[in-house]
Amino acid sequence: xxxxxxxxxxxxSGFIPTxxxxxxxxxxxxxxxxxxxxxxxxxxxxxxxxxxxxxxPELGKIEACASRLRTLTEATVVIGIGGSxxxxxxxxxxxxxxxxxxxxxxxxxxxxxxxxxxxxxxxxLSLLDNLNYSIxxxxxxxxxxxxxxxxxxxxxxxxxxxxxxxxxxxxVAVTDRSRGALxxxxxxxxxxxxxxxxxxxxxxxVLTSVGLLPLAVxxxxxxxxxxxxxxxxxxxxxxxxPGTNPALIYAAARNLLYREGKKIxxxxxxxxxxxxxxxxxxxxxxxxEGKEGKGIFPASVDNTSDLHSMGQYIQEGxxxxxxxxxSVMKSRKKILIPATPGNEDNLNFLAGKxxxxxxxxxxxxxxxxxxxxxxxxxxxxxxxxxxxxLGELMFxxxxxxxxxxxxxxxxxxxxxxxxxYKKAMFSLLGKPV
Amino acid sequence: xxxxxxxxxxxxSGFIPTxxxxxxxxxxxxxxxxxxxxxxxxxxxxxxxxxxxxxxPELGKIEACASRLRTLTEATVVIGIGGSxxxxxxxxxxxxxxxxxxxxxxxxxxxxxxxxxxxxxxxxLSLLDNLNYSIxxxxxxxxxxxxxxxxxxxxxxxxxxxxxxxxxxxxVAVTDRSRGALxxxxxxxxxxxxxxxxxxxxxxxVLTSVGLLPLAVxxxxxxxxxxxxxxxxxxxxxxxxPGTNPALIYAAARNLLYREGKKIxxxxxxxxxxxxxxxxxxxxxxxxEGKEGKGIFPASVDNTSDLHSMGQYIQEGxxxxxxxxxSVMKSRKKILIPATPGNEDNLNFLAGKxxxxxxxxxxxxxxxxxxxxxxxxxxxxxxxxxxxxLGELMFxxxxxxxxxxxxxxxxxxxxxxxxxYKKAMFSLLGKPV
Numbered sequence: 012x013x014x015x016x017x018x019x020x021x022x023x024s025g026f027i028p029t030x031x032x033x034x035x036x037x038x039x040x041x042x043x044x045x046x047x048x049x050x051x052x053x054x055x056x057x058x059x060x061x062x063x064x065x066x067x068p069e070l071g072k073i074e075a076c077a078s079r080l081r082t083l084t085e086a087t088v089v090i091g092i093g094g095s096x097x098x099x100x101x102x103x104x105x106x107x108x109x110x111x112x113x114x115x116x117x118x119x120x121x122x123x124x125x126x127x128x129x130x131x132x133x134x135x136l137s138l139l140d141n142l143n144y145s146i147x148x149x150x151x152x153x154x155x156x157x158x159x160x161x162x163x164x165x166x167x168x169x170x171x172x173x174x175x176x177x178x179x180x181x182x183v184a185v186t187d188r189s190r191g192a193l194x195x196x197x198x199x200x201x202x203x204x205x206x207x208x209x210x211x212x213x214x215x216x217v218l219t220s221v222g223l224l225p226l227a228v229x230x231x232x233x234x235x236x237x238x239x240x241x242x243x244x245x246x247x248x249x250x251x252x253p254g255t256n257p258a259l260i261y262a263a264a265r266n267l268l269y270r271e272g273k274k275i276x277x278x279x280x281x282x283x284x285x286x287x288x289x290x291x292x293x294x295x296x297x298x299x300e301g302k303e304g305k306g307i308f309p310a311s312v313d314n315t316s317d318l319h320s321m322g323q324y325i326q327e328g329x330x331x332x333x334x335x336x337x338s339v340m341k342s343r344k345k346i347l348i349p350a351t352p353g354n355e356d357n358l359n360f361l362a363g364k365x366x367x368x369x370x371x372x373x374x375x376x377x378x379x380x381x382x383x384x385x386x387x388x389x390x391x392x393x394x395x396x397x398x399x400x401l402g403e404l405m406f407x408x409x410x411x412x413x414x415x416x417x418x419x420x421x422x423x424x425x426x427x428x429x430x431x432y433k434k435a436m437f438s439l440l441g442k443p444v
Numbered sequence: 445x446x447x448x449x450x451x452x453x454x455x456x457s458g459f460i461p462t463x464x465x466x467x468x469x470x471x472x473x474x475x476x477x478x479x480x481x482x483x484x485x486x487x488x489x490x491x492x493x494x495x496x497x498x499x500x501p502e503l504g505k506i507e508a509c510a511s512r513l514r515t516l517t518e519a520t521v522v523i524g525i526g527g528s529x530x531x532x533x534x535x536x537x538x539x540x541x542x543x544x545x546x547x548x549x550x551x552x553x554x555x556x557x558x559x560x561x562x563x564x565x566x567x568x569l570s571l572l573d574n575l576n577y578s579i580x581x582x583x584x585x586x587x588x589x590x591x592x593x594x595x596x597x598x599x600x601x602x603x604x605x606x607x608x609x610x611x612x613x614x615x616v617a618v619t620d621r622s623r624g625a626l627x628x629x630x631x632x633x634x635x636x637x638x639x640x641x642x643x644x645x646x647x648x649x650v651l652t653s654v655g656l657l658p659l660a661v662x663x664x665x666x667x668x669x670x671x672x673x674x675x676x677x678x679x680x681x682x683x684x685x686p687g688t689n690p691a692l693i694y695a696a697a698r699n700l701l702y703r704e705g706k707k708i709x710x711x712x713x714x715x716x717x718x719x720x721x722x723x724x725x726x727x728x729x730x731x732x733e734g735k736e737g738k739g740i741f742p743a744s745v746d747n748t749s750d751l752h753s754m755g756q757y758i759q760e761g762x763x764x765x766x767x768x769x770x771s772v773m774k775s776r777k778k779i780l781i782p783a784t785p786g787n788e789d790n791l792n793f794l795a796g797k798x799x800x801x802x803x804x805x806x807x808x809x810x811x812x813x814x815x816x817x818x819x820x821x822x823x824x825x826x827x828x829x830x831x832x833x834l835g836e837l838m839f840x841x842x843x844x845x846x847x848x849x850x851x852x853x854x855x856x857x858x859x860x861x862x863x864x865y866k867k868a869m870f871s872l873l874g875k876p877v
Contacts, residue, residue, distance in 0.1 A: 093752025109567045112545040113552070121543075125749045127803035128715040130829075133777030134542045156806070157748055159789040160781055160799060167782050196788045213752075274764060275708065275741055282561040294753035301757025308708055308762065309754070310743050315590055316558045318865055319526025319646075320727035321742070324734025326861030329741065331707060344566030348593060349600050353632075356592040356625045360875055366593060369873065370560035373589075376869030384864060396563075428759030431817060432751055436809030440802065442793055 014340075014394035016243070016403040018257035020264050022378060022388030027267050036253035036263035042417040043259070046410070047248055051417055053424030058210030059409060060248065062218040063241035063402075069205075070233060073220055076183060076203055077227030081118045084145040084181060088135070088165060089225045090124035091149035092157045094213025095185075097294055099225035101287040102217070102401055106231055109283070120229045124148075124161030132161065136168055144169070145181035147228070149221050151207050153186060153193025156433070162193075185220050212424055214294050215409055218402075232398045239402020247410045257391075258407050261335075262414035264389055268333045269307050269419075273387060277325065278311040279336040281374050284396060286313050288337065292408055299416050299423035306419065315373050322377075326384045333387040337404070338374060341395040342367040447773075447827035449676070449836040451690035453697050455811060455821030460700050469686035469696035475850040476692070479843070480681055484850055486857030491643030492842060493681060495651040496674035496835075502638075503666060506653055509616060509636055510660030514551045517578040517614060521568070521598060522658045523557035524582035525590045527646025528618075530727055532658035534720040535650070535834055539664055542716070553662045557581075557594030565594065569601055577602070578614035580661070582654050584640050586619060586626025589866070595626075618653050645857055647728050648842055651835075665831045672835020680843045691840050694768075694822065695847035701766045701820055702740050702852075710758065711744040712769040714807050717829060719746050721770065725841055732849050732856035739852065748806050755810075759817045766820040770837070771807060774828040775800040 020032055045051030046060060058065075080087055089099060103120060111117065119142070123135055146165055150158045170178040184197035185205045197204045205220035216222060218240055223233045243258075250256040253263070265276060276296075278289040289311035300306035312321050325332065348369070350362035361369060382388050391407075393400050416423020453465055478484030479493060491498075513520055522532060536553060544550065552575070556568055579598055583591045603611045617630035618638045630637045638653035649655060651673055656666045680691040698709060709729075711722040722744035733739035745754050758765065781802070783795035794802060815821050824840075826833050849856020 092749060096749070097753065108570075109564045110545070110554075110571045112543070113571060119546070126714075126716055126746070127748050127799055127806055128717070129775035129779050129798065129800040129803065130777045131542045131716060132799055133779055136779075137541075138543045138546060154789050154791070156791075156802065157752075159791050160794070160802060163782055163784065163789070163791060164779065164799075192788045192790065196786070199786075199788075274762060281559075283559055283564055284561070290753070293750075297754045297757040297761070301754075301759075301761030303760065304762060306757055306761040308741075308743070308757065308765065310741070313559070315560050316525060316529070317726075319590075319862065320530065320723070321730045321734075322865065323859045323861045324730040324739055324741065326734075326864050327736065328730070328734030328739040329707060329737060332741065342562035344563045346562050346566050346569075346597065349596055351596065353629075355629045355632075356587050356596070358587070358589075358592055358596060361593070361873065364873075365562065366560055366565055366597075367562040369589065369593060370562065372872040373560055373865070373869045376867075376872050377865040379868045380864035384861070426756045428756045428817070429752065431759050431813035432755065432806070432810040434809075435812045436806050439805040439809050440794065440797075 016257060016400065016407060017392040018260045019390040019392060020260060022382050022390060023264060025382060026387040032264050032267060033253050035267055036259045039259055039263045039414055039418060040251040042414045045417060046413045052422035056210055056212045056424035058208045059215035063237055063244045066218055066237060069220065073223050074227050077224060080145045080228055084143045086119040086121060086142045086144040087147060087228045088121045088123050088144055089147045090158045090161050092125045092155065093294060094216050095149035095221050096122060096125045097291040098217030098222040101291040102226055102231060103229045104287045105284045105396055105401060118228065120225060123165060124158035127157055132164060139168060147183045147185065147224055149185040150193050151187050152191045185224060214298055217405060235398035236402040239399035240406035243403040243406040247407065258410040258414065261389065262411040262418060265307060266415055266418045268387055273331060273333040275308045275310055275332045277332055277334045279314055279334050281314050281370055282339060283313050285337050295408060295412050298426050299412050300419055300421060302421050302428060305421060318377060325381055325386060330385045334381060335389040335391065337391050337393060339393045339396050449690060449833065449840060450825040451693045452823040452825060453693060455815050455823060456697060458815060459820040465697050465700060466686050468700055469692045472692055472696045472847055472851060473684040475847045476681065478850060479846045485855035489643055489645045489857035491641045492648035496670055496677045499651055499670060502653065506656050507660050510657060513578045513661055517576045519552035519554060519575045519577040520580060520661045521554045521556050521577055522580045523591045523594050525558045525588065526727060527649050528582035528654050529555060529558045530724040531650030531655040534724040535659055535664060536662045537720045538717045538829055538834060551661065553658060556598060557591035560590055565597060572601060580616045580618065580657055582618040583626050584620050585624045618657060647731055650838055668831035669835040672832035673839035676836040676839040680840065691843040691847065695844040695851060697822055698740060699848055699851045706764060706766040706820060708741045708743055708765045710765055710767045712747055712767050714747050714803055715772060716746050718770050728841060728845050731859050732845050733852055733854060735854050735861060738854060751810060758814055758819055763818045767814060768822040768824065770824050770826060772826045772829050
């Protein structure tokens with residue numbers, strides 16, 4: 012039995028005829044060719060498409076380095092922001108114990124450089140006072156403010172703790188092949204380094220060492236992740252048949268919905284473990300589509316928690332929304348609901364059922380209720396939360412994002428608007444020109 | 445020097461004339477009267493307005509119970525969902541060490557019953573196998589599925605660990621005064637109990653024992669929180685002058701923006717500590733306004749992290765958004781950025797400055813860039829992250845939410861749509877009628 016990721020658009024049938032979606036998906040397949048032949052906008056940033064194959068020779072070195080850091084230290088601080096943060100964080104949270112931070116053993120992975128919060132940084136440094144740790148610093152240029160500030164502070168802290176020489180063996184840089192501040196510093200100090208390819212943008216970099224090195228340090232099976240992505244590569248990249256290409260269906264459906272006035276896409280999960288996959292997805296789509304006054308606004312909810320929060324709005328508020336559900340079909344752990352003699356809470360009808368069974372009913376019930384309430388629903392079926400499935404899922408999202416950008420007639424691989432706040436900030440900070 | 449919370453609408457001047465907002469705010473003050481005299485929609489749920497005064501006699505009992513649980517055990521599991529979860533979680537995260545979960549000492553507060561994730565529950569139970577813990581179970585009815593399922597499992601787990609009698613001293617119920625499954629169970633088993641007032645809905649309950657008991661267990665100063673709310677009460681409830689009433693200004697401004705087609709409000713922070721305050725705010729506003737096909741869609745970003753994710757969209761995407769920034773004016777911890785001899789990262793111009801200084805420049809620069817990009821900006825000035833300020837902030841949001849609902853001509857105190865998914869779920873689960 013082969014279990015594969017699926018995209019199910021049954022929940023759109025009351026809003027857009029299925030034939031219309033399929034026909035639009037078929038027409039959209041021309042954009043697949045633009046992606047694979049590099050004839051569309053942003054074609055100098057298409058290296059991510061072949062990563063499931065091109066990254067393979069690097070996996071050994073990544074694993075060797077991860078193994079070295081795990082042996083040498085009890086924790087690793089990953090310094091990065093945006094695409095140098097969200098991919099690894101998403102997969103680590105998806106596959107780790109919910110209470111890993113409380114656990115006694117195991118190699119801890121901590122994050123820094125993803126904000127400029129003074130209290131956060133101070134509390135991290137206090138924690139590190141009592142930990143034997145290493146650092147992975149991820150930055151193409153080495154001058155992005157948040158990670159650069161964090162690296163200054165952490166480098167000084169680590170050198171003070173173990174000495175400059177020992178620190179240089181505990182610091183690994185993921186950066187440009189030859190240029191930039193971090194490359195220069197790494198060469199001078201003798202850090203082990205990994206390269207960020209020139210033709211892969213930050214938000215598409217999870218399958219480079221940017222994502223894979225932190226993942227390997229966290230004990231994630233990066234081969235399986237790449238295998239999943241490779242499997243999705245062969246399902247999507249050259250497949251013009253919408254019936255068997257989930258990326259085509261997803262891209263076409265969401266873009267038709269947008270044209271019908273559904274301006275907000277809510278990414279839905281039923282396990283808090285997928286919270287950061289939605290955050291990664293928000294960067295991927297928000298940054299790829301949100302330009303020239305266009306683009307679906309990406310939002311997310313963690314259910315069933317948020318059914319008791321955003322649920323009211325989704326059920327009965329403005330009808331400018333649609334939902335995409337990441338539906339995990341199998342839990343790892345099985346828990347039976349016990350019977351109670353008194354049945355005070357009236358839940359004995361669930362006794363002997365699993366918690367997952369109830370969660371699944373909540374998901375199916377919500378889907379029905381929201382569709383009836385006027386909210387179109389796309390369902391992504393994920394066989395199980397594991398490395399392979401996440402590889403499939405994230406690669407599907409990437410391909411669909413490229414197609415989506417082309418359907419919107421924008422360059423899905425640039426982010427010109429990100430510079431605006433930096434410029435204003437540097438001016439306030441009096442940065443020398 | 446008195447430091448108070450402020451709402452600043454300068455960042456709207458390019459979009460709506462300030463006089464128009466002030467005039468609309470003045471007219472909106474009629475809704476203040478409806479709130480305080482109980483003549484508006486949903487007037488059987490207005491008990492929250494006087495909580496800053498009426499809760500005071502209960503604080504001693506809450507603190508005594510919290511102190512007992514802290515002495516008796518090393519961790520407390522708080523079981524609740526929606527309004528019985530988000531308020532306490534928001535304040536705990538805002539005021540706790542970012543790495544409290546990793547800390548060796550201190551009383552841990554854990555959450556359950558806010559999802560139906562089998563893996564989460566299983567991992568929580570494994571963690572609790574090695575912890576000496578107590579339980580606070582919060583539910584008006586005692587039959588809400590998520591907390592009821594969690595309580596069944598945790599009650600059985602705790603009784604197995606310490607015996608039925610000892611468990612009954614470690615379980616505290618926050619529930620209805622006289623009715624419902626949890627009240628009945630608590631009376632039978634002899635749990636200590638606290639009452640959820642009949643006239644306070646879940647999302648407005650943070651200043652009842654629902655919010656305050658978990659907070660006190662976490663070591664939060666609940667007197668100061670209530671003091672902050674009381675201060676905001678006297679600033680807002682009977683104050684018809686928009687010039688000095690931040691709730692009037694906030695409510696009027698956001699509703700005018702909505703009428704101008706700004707359909708999405710993005711709640712922005714510059715410290716990850718405020719992440720769950722935004723989640724609490726989403727429930728408050730989404731559930732109060734999202735009905736009858738109306739309402740602003742509440743979203744949030746954690747900056748500067750999300751400037752490298754949602755930043756592109758906010759800067760250049762569809763212009764249907766506005767931002768409200770929770771601007772904390774003072775950090776607790778001070779960290780200086782060190783100089784480096786080589787200045788490889790070009791950051792020596794920041795040497796000797798604090799991280800907070802850079803964060804503040806990022807905030808001001810972003811505000812400028814986003815306003816220039818066409819995004820109206822409301823700024824809530826918060827003197828410092830402490831109990832008093834959070835009390836002010838949350839009470840201001842509550843008053844403004846009541847006014848907003850009335851401006852939208854909906855009942856801001858009901859949530860009829862939340863039942864729809866439950867009905868569909870129970871049907872799938874075969875619940876006996």
